[in-house]
Amino acid sequence: MGPRATPFSLVFELLASERFPAIRDAMQGDHSLGRFLMAPPAVDLLHELRPDEGLGDAVDDFVTFVYAAYRHWVDDLRRIELDEAATRALLDSRRERRARPGQRSAYVQVAPRLLWSKVGDSDQHEPIDGWFAIPEGDQLRVVACLGVHPSRPGLSVVGALGVEPVPPLRDAGKPFEPLMEGGEAAGLHSVASADELLWLGWGVALD
Numbered sequence: 001m002g003p004r005a006t007p008f009s010l011v012f013e014l015l016a017s018e019r020f021p022a023i024r025d026a027m028q029g030d031h032s033l034g035r036f037l038m039a040p041p042a043v044d045l046l047h048e049l050r051p052d053e054g055l056g057d058a059v060d061d062f063v064t065f066v067y068a069a070y071r072h073w074v075d076d077l078r079r080i081e082l083d084e085a086a087t088r089a090l091l092d093s094r095r096e097r098r099a100r101p102g103q104r105s106a107y108v109q110v111a112p113r114l115l116w117s118k119v120g121d122s123d124q125h126e127p128i129d130g131w132f133a134i135p136e137g138d139q140l141r142v143v144a145c146l147g148v149h150p151s152r153p154g155l156s157v158v159g160a161l162g163v164e165p166v167p168p169l170r171d172a173g174k175p176f177e178p179l180m181e182g183g184e185a186a187g188l189h190s191v192a193s194a195d196e197l198l199w200l201g202w203g204v205a206l207d
Helices: 007-011 013-027 040-049 056-074 084-089 194-202
Strands: 079-081 106-109 115-117 126-136 139-146 156-162
Touching: 007 013, 007 056, 013 040, 013 056, 040 056, 056 126, 056 139, 056 156, 126 194, 139 194, 156 194
Parallel strands: 079 106
Antiparallel strands: 106 126, 115 126, 126 139, 139 156
8 A cells, every 4th residue: 555645646746747947947056935936937826726706715725835835845755654653642732842843845645544624613613634844944834634534535735834933822722622523532633733733743863
């Protein structure tokens, strides 16, 4: 049995070889999000991929997802796969903090159907397949992909950008406690905030 599919392999595997080289050339060595949004080939691609019905409040997540896929391609499709023990270890608020996120991006794929989240308050909980981790100076951009499945035509995206937070807190309950019915009995965990997402992202060494 081969490796699990990733959001990149499902959405961009064929598209990347056709469109990303022109974007790379236009970026002229500056692979930041700001430069990406100014590169004409990237702007053209975003317009082509954007659904006809629009994206509403999800436009920022759409842009960062396409950018994350581009960075993943530039950084040689680095993939870090975590088993269940390693995934659960990320939730430990006692672990040591990291000084900086490294230099190269990677897609971090966690144990399946263990971590859950949702895009908005009214949306359904979906399993987190993993996240694109993109170093930006002393900050880390984390672009998490939810509901990833080969039979599904799309996926959900939530993102966060920041320095490593202190161990995250919740107004009610403990960080990463499940928020879906039956989640505790099933041994599941929920990611409920940007700080919780950043805590996970900063817990994986990218160097």
